Structure formats: structure tokens, C-alpha cells
Amino acid sequence: MNDLPQQLANGLLLGALYGLIAIGYTMVYGIVQLINFAHGEIFMIGGFGALTMWLWMPNGTSLLVALPLMILMAVICSVLVGVGAERFAYRPLRGAPRLAPLITAIGLSIALQQAIWAWYPEATKSRPFPEFSGPRLDFGAFTIERGELYLLIAAPVCMIALGFFVSKTRTGRAMQATSQDPDTAKLMGINTDRIIVMAFAIGAAFAAIAAIAHGLRYGEVNFKMGFIAGLKAFTAAVLGGIGNIYGAMIGGVVLGLSEAMATAYIADIPGMEQLGGGAWKDVWAFVLLILVLLLRPQGLLGERVSDRA
Amino acid sequence: MRHRSLLILTTAVTAGALTLSACGSRDDDSEDGGGGDGTTVVIGLDAPLTGDLSALGIGIQNSAELAVKTANENEEVKGVTFELEPLDDVAQAQQGQQNATKLVGNEDVMGVVGPLNSDVGQSMQKVFADADMVQVSPANTNPSLTQGEEWQDGEKTRPFDTYFRVSTTDAIQGPYAAQYLYNEKKLKKVFVIDDKKTYGAGLAGTFADEFENLGGKVVGTDHVNPDDKDFAAIATKVKNSGADFVYYGGEYPAGAPLAAQVKKAGAKIPTVGGDALFSAEYVALAKENAEGDMASSVGAPLTTLDTAKEFIKNYEAAGYEDAYEAYGGYSYDSTWAIIQAVKAVVDENDGELPGDADEARKAITEAMNDVSFEGVTGKVGFDEFGDTTNKQLSLYQVKDGEHVPLTSGEFEG
Numbered sequence: 001m002n003d004l005p006q007q008l009a010n011g012l013l014l015g016a017l018y019g020l021i022a023i024g025y026t027m028v029y030g031i032v033q034l035i036n037f038a039h040g041e042i043f044m045i046g047g048f049g050a051l052t053m054w055l056w057m058p059n060g061t062s063l064l065v066a067l068p069l070m071i072l073m074a075v076i077c078s079v080l081v082g083v084g085a086e087r088f089a090y091r092p093l094r095g096a097p098r099l100a101p102l103i104t105a106i107g108l109s110i111a112l113q114q115a116i117w118a119w120y121p122e123a124t125k126s127r128p129f130p131e132f133s134g135p136r137l138d139f140g141a142f143t144i145e146r147g148e149l150y151l152l153i154a155a156p157v158c159m160i161a162l163g164f165f166v167s168k169t170r171t172g173r174a175m176q177a178t179s180q181d182p183d184t185a186k187l188m189g190i191n192t193d194r195i196i197v198m199a200f201a202i203g204a205a206f207a208a209i210a211a212i213a214h215g216l217r218y219g220e221v222n223f224k225m226g227f228i229a230g231l232k233a234f235t236a237a238v239l240g241g242i243g244n245i246y247g248a249m250i251g252g253v254v255l256g257l258s259e260a261m262a263t264a265y266i267a268d269i270p271g272m273e274q275l276g277g278g279a280w281k282d283v284w285a286f287v288l289l290i291l292v293l294l295l296r297p298q299g300l301l302g303e304r305v306s307d308r309a
Numbered sequence: 310m311r312h313r314s315l316l317i318l319t320t321a322v323t324a325g326a327l328t329l330s331a332c333g334s335r336d337d338d339s340e341d342g343g344g345g346d347g348t349t350v351v352i353g354l355d356a357p358l359t360g361d362l363s364a365l366g367i368g369i370q371n372s373a374e375l376a377v378k379t380a381n382e383n384e385e386v387k388g389v390t391f392e393l394e395p396l397d398d399v400a401q402a403q404q405g406q407q408n409a410t411k412l413v414g415n416e417d418v419m420g421v422v423g424p425l426n427s428d429v430g431q432s433m434q435k436v437f438a439d440a441d442m443v444q445v446s447p448a449n450t451n452p453s454l455t456q457g458e459e460w461q462d463g464e465k466t467r468p469f470d471t472y473f474r475v476s477t478t479d480a481i482q483g484p485y486a487a488q489y490l491y492n493e494k495k496l497k498k499v500f501v502i503d504d505k506k507t508y509g510a511g512l513a514g515t516f517a518d519e520f521e522n523l524g525g526k527v528v529g530t531d532h533v534n535p536d537d538k539d540f541a542a543i544a545t546k547v548k549n550s551g552a553d554f555v556y557y558g559g560e561y562p563a564g565a566p567l568a569a570q571v572k573k574a575g576a577k578i579p580t581v582g583g584d585a586l587f588s589a590e591y592v593a594l595a596k597e598n599a600e601g602d603m604a605s606s607v608g609a610p611l612t613t614l615d616t617a618k619e620f621i622k623n624y625e626a627a628g629y630e631d632a633y634e635a636y637g638g639y640s641y642d643s644t645w646a647i648i649q650a651v652k653a654v655v656d657e658n659d660g661e662l663p664g665d666a667d668e669a670r671k672a673i674t675e676a677m678n679d680v681s682f683e684g685v686t687g688k689v690g691f692d693e694f695g696d697t698t699n700k701q702l703s704l705y706q707v708k709d710g711e712h713v714p715l716t717s718g719e720f721e722g
Contacts, residue, residue: 006545010541124359124363125360126562136575217539218539219569219595264542267531277531279534282534
């Protein structure tokens with residue numbers, strides 16, 4: 001167990017990544033009760049946006065210099081696609097039976113994946129993503145990769161900023177009002193259409209930031225990366241209590257930690273050799289999800305309805 | 310109004326998705342009698358032409374095309390013009406089977422080259438066997454494809470008479486690497502990881518068995534999902550296990566990030582794998598962390614073979630955008646084997662193929678058993694199981710971002 005601090009760090013980083021993506025699921029669900037299955041692809045497109053910016057940079061540009069521009073480009077791409085999806089795919093279906101937008105989301109997810117596959121140069125295979133070189137940062141009990149520092153900073157900063165935005169600003173409070181009761185909010189003079197667009201845009205921006213973390217961590221982006229990441233993030237959102245922004249982050253961290261722990265230790269339990277390791281980590285993560293939902297159907301933080309945004 | 314726009318939108322999205330997925334498939338253009346009064350023989354090809362493994366697949370396609378072109382230019386078979394029909398299986402067994410059915414349905418197709426993946430090969434075998442159509446794989450290395458499920462217990466039975474391959478199998482590829490690493494590199498402790506697929510699990514199994522027989526120690530095992538990219542937790546386990554190296558049974562899309570993350574976790578040990586790690590893409594994905602990693606592959610390094618020099622020259626002259634990769638030479642030889650089988654049938658049948666497609670396919674399959682020629686990768690011929698008689702294997706190591714040959718030899722059991 002002497003690698004416990006390192007495994008906790010591994011799980012925490014993975015969880016922070018899931019959490020950032022999960023924000024998008026949870027915000028959209030909180031306001032329009034739609035599970036935006038295309039969110040994973042919005043995340044993927046952010047990664048390709050950042051890669052495009054990197055490829056535009058003159059040769060030899062330091063990654064540190066390029067990073068802000070890459071973030072900007074990733075956010076622009078993701079937000080455009082996210083807002084476009086809301087405007088052209090989901091808004092016409094508002095008021096339609098719940099299954100219609102859900103199926104649309106799945107269709108959109110496939111279409112976006114195939115669009116990148118078909119039209120982004122050489123995207124039919126994994127594209128290498130720039131990475132920070134240099135030795136790992138040593139924190140004593142555990143070490144982390146230089147590129148992971150980005151995630152370690154970005155995730156809390158994003159969360160704090162979002163928390164402040166939702167609870168303190170006018171738009172944020174309008175967002176809470178819309179999520180509680182869209183019709184009454186409309187009567188109170190809130191432009192709910194604008195609020196919904198905002199929710200999609202913020203979710204997409206967070207996904208874009210997560211996409212860069214994904215690229216820096218794994219050194220590649222590919223057209224399929226949104227599927228698994230999106231599924232895990234959706235799980236994280238449900239685990240934390242869908243509709244709750246803090247729940248999304250906590251759900252992500254719990255999911256990441258449980259995956260790391262399952263990979264590392266389950267196989268060491270006598271009699272469980274066959275049921276541990278990397279191949280079984282998803283099984284254990286979902287066992288945890290089911291247990292949590294049995295005990296708390298609303299998810300870990302699901303009861304804090306007033307914070308829904 | 311709302312309902313109408315809903316309908317239009319759903320239709321548009323569905324139509325869009327369908328159009329996009331249709332981009333991958335080709336129209337059936339059946340050109341009859343391409344070369345004047347002679348007959349046209351179509352050789353089917355199945356490989357992953359898109360997706361993660363496309364680097365290997367495109368190399369297979371280009372090389373097969375080159376063989377067809379060469380045969381037509383030299384009039385290898387008088388009165389017969391060859392044509393290649395490449396299909397994309399996206400490395401999925403289900404798609405491979407669909408492609409196989411499609412090829413069987415085309416009466417001009419007389420033989421098929423491919424596929425790359427062992428599990429795809431498994432799904433295609435029966436379709437071709439039912440149609441008596443010969444299939445030559447340049448790259449399938451799982452032993453059970455030719456020797457039956459019970460091969461490990463010594464009960465070898467050939468499941469399908471129509472299946473041949475020019476690549477050696479994992480039954481000797483894994484042990485070959487084990488012997489070299491234990492005897493020559495003096496590495497004694499290994500962490501074995503596989504991706505649970507037909508190819509990966511089989512290869513990791515044969516490797517671990519031989520390594521333990523030699524006296525080496527397996528200090529840990531794990532399995533990964535082939536679509537995963539996050540191996541941080543496994544990498545930490547590998548680091549703390551004190552292993553001298555990692556053996557990965559699987560393909561480069563997961564193998565490269567795994568190797569990179571093991572090194573990033575602080576374990577400065579090489580990752581070793583089979584022919585599915587032997588690709589330039591592996592180095593592109595793992596970047597500087599690929600240095601020192603090893604991969605075994607079937608046959609001798611093409612650059613050292615005299616027979617391969619002409620192939621490499623012609624490949625370059627043909628101006629293909631992508632490299633021939635690990636299986637280019639084997640794909641050329643597979644295609645050439647089918648051409649030779651067609652030639653044997655035509656020679657015996659008064660200079661033309663039997664008119665009935667079923668009869669012609671059957672005759673070509675039978676002729677394949679006796680095919681023998683000096684190919685790009687050495688002598689090409691098949692034993693009673695449809696396996697190649699060439700048992701040459703090589704080991705490569707990444708140096709300065711390129712796989713360079715480390716050793717090559719025949720495996721002695």
C-alpha cells in the first residue's frame with residue numbers, strides 16, 4: 001500500500017478531468033432536463049481546436065506561450081458547437097416529448113464524431129498532441145507530470161469562478177431561477193432562452209478546458225475520445241446528483257478515485273485476483289454508482305435543489 | 310409548426326448521419342472485362358483503412374495494389390487482368406464479416422487478401438469457407454486460426470481449408486521475444502499486460518509461459534480495455550513491482566500511451582510487444598518515451614533482404630503517400646500468392662479460368678496448397694495447416710524515434 005498517495009493523486013487528477021466535463025451535463029440538465037449526449041463530442045472538438053491552434057504556431061514556439069491561445073481557440077470551437085447544437089438541434093424540440101431531444105442528442109453525437117473523422121486532416125487516426133517535457137514534479141509522497149499541473153490549477157479555478165458566477169451575479173441568479181421554475185422565471189422578466197444558451201456555453205467552455213488537460217495528459221487527441229470521456233463524465237454527474245454543479249465535480253473525483261483504487265488494489269484482495277486490474281475498473285466504478293443510487297437516489301449532493309443551475 | 314420543424318430536423322440529422330457513414334463505403338462499380346478480350350479477376354482486400362490502425366491497413370492496401378499492378382504490367386497470367394477491391398473493416402470483426410459476405414457475393418472475386426486483426430480474421434473464415442474462396446492473411450498471428458482452438462494442448466486440427474497466412478504465429482512470436490530478453494538482454498522480471506483481444510491475450514500468454522519456463526519471473530499481470538487512454542494507476546503498479554520490463558500483448562493505440570505513462574510514472578523500463586507495436590505510429594504517439602521500447606515482428610527486416618529491395622524501390626517509385634509499414638511486404642506476398650494460384654489453375658485449364666465462379670474458386674483454393682515462390686519476405690509456401698513455412702522472426706528497438714532491427718532468426722522450439 002506504499003503507493004497509496006501516488007494512486008490517490010492519479011485518481012484525483014482523472015477525477016478532476018471527469019468533473020470538468022460533467023459540469024456541462026449537469027448544467028444543461030439542471031435547466032432544461034435534457035441529457036446532452038453530444039457533450040462528449042463538444043469536449044472532443046475542443047481538443048481538436050487546441051491542436052489546430054498549436055499547428056498554426058510557428059515551429060519552435062514554447063508550449064507555455066501557446067497554451068493561452070490554445071485554450072482560447074478550444075473554448076471558441078466548443079462554445080460555437082455547443083451553442084449551435086442548442087440553437088439548431090435542441091431549441092426546435094423544446095416542448096416535444098422528452099425522448100425526442102434525447103435521440104437527437106445521440107444522433108448529433110454520431111454526426112459530430114463522423115464530421116471530425118471525415119473532414120479534419122488525418123483525424124481518422126489519433127493525432128499527437130504537444131506535451132510538456134521535463135522531470136516530474138516531486139511532492140514527496142507522490143509525483144505528478146508537469147502537464148498535469150494545468151489540470152490541478154484549472155479545475156479548482158473553474159469551480160470557484162462558476163460557484164461565484166451562479167450565486168453572486170445577476171445572470172447566475174437568473175440561471176438558478178430558471179432551473180427552479182422556468183415558467184415563473186419567464187414571468188419575472190428573465191430571458192430564459194438566453195439563460196439556456198448561457199448554460200450550454202459554460203458547459204462547452206469547461207469541456208474545452210478539460211479537452212486540453214486530456215491532450216496534455218495523454219499526448220494525443222482522436223475523434224472517438226469524447227465517447228468514453230463523455231460516458232464517464234455523465235456517470236460522474238449522476239453520481240454527484242445531476243443538476244448540482246458541486247455534485248458534478250465531487251462525483252468526478254469519487255469516480256476517478258474509485259477507478260484508480262480498483263485498478264491498484266482489488267486484485268490484491270485474496271480470492272479477487274481475477275476481478276481486479278485495469279479491465280475491471282469500470283465494473284467497480286459502476287458498482288459504486290449503483291450502490292450510491294440505491295442509498296441516495298438523488299446522488300451525493302442531489303438534495304441541494306436551491307443550488308441547481 | 311413546431312412539430313413540422315421537429316420532423317424536418319430529425320430527418321436532416323438522420324440523413325446527415327447516414328450520408329456520413331456512407332462516405333466510408335464504396336460504390337459497386339463492376340467493370341466487366343477491363344483488359345480487352347481477357348478475363349478480369351478481382352482480388353478482394355480487407356483491412357482497417359480508417360481508424361486507429363489505419364497506418365498498418367493503408368500499408369497493406371498500397372502493397373497489394375502494387376502487386377496487382379506489377380502482375381498486370383508483366384502479364385504474369387496470360388489473358389487475365391487483375392483488379393483489387395479494397396474494403397475497410399475499421400478493425401471490427403462485425404464489419405469484416407460483412408465485407409466477407411460482400412466479396413463472396415461478387416462473382417468476379419477469386420481470392421481475398423487480409424485482414425490485419427486476428428479477431429476479424431476469425432469472423433471471416435467461415436464465410437469464405439462456405440464459398441470455397443481462398444483467403445490469405447498478411448498479418449493474422451493468432452495460432453488458433455490455422456491450428457484450431459486446442460492447439461496449446463497439442464491437438465492441432467485445421468478448422469478451415471480456405472484460410473492461409475504468410476505471417477508467423479504468436480505461438481512462436483511470444484516465445485521468441487521471451488528467449489531473447491531472458492538470454493541476451495538478461496532481463497529477469499516482467500510485468501505482463503494484455504488487452505483481452507484474440508491477438509493480445511494470446512500473445513501475452515505464449516510470452517509469459519516461455520519466460521517462466523526459462524526461469525524468469527512474472528512480477529505482475531494486468532488487463533486493459535483497448536479503448537482506454539488512462540493507465541496512470543497501472544503505471545504506478547508497474548513502477549512499484551520492480552519489473553525489468555513490461556510485456557504488452559495488444560496494439561499500438563493503447564500500447565503507445567501505456568508505454569509512455571509507465572515511463573512518465575518514473576519506471577525507466579522498456580515496453581516490449583509484438584508486431585502490432587511495430588509501427589511508426591507507435592513512436593508518433595509515445596514520442597520521446599518510445600525510446601528503448603522493443604517490438605517483435607514476423608519475418609526478417611525488409612531492409613536487410615535482397616528480395617525486398619526491389620519491392621521497396623517499386624513502392625517508393627509508385628509514390629504512395631503512406632509507408633508500407635509492418636505488413637507491406639507480407640501483403641505483397643499474399644496478393645502474389647493468389648496471383649500464382651490463379652496462374653496454376655489457368656495453366657492447367659487450357660489457358661483460361663473455369664467458367665463457373667464456384668468451380669474456379671475451388672480450384673484456386675486447392676492450387677494455393679502447392680504455391681511456392683521467392684517472395685519479398687523470403688520463400689513463400691504453406692504447410693498442411695495453411696501456415697507459412699517461413700519461421701523467421703525479428704526484434705526491433707526504438708532508437709532516435711525509429712524502429713531499428715536488433716536481432717533476427719528462426720525460432721527453435
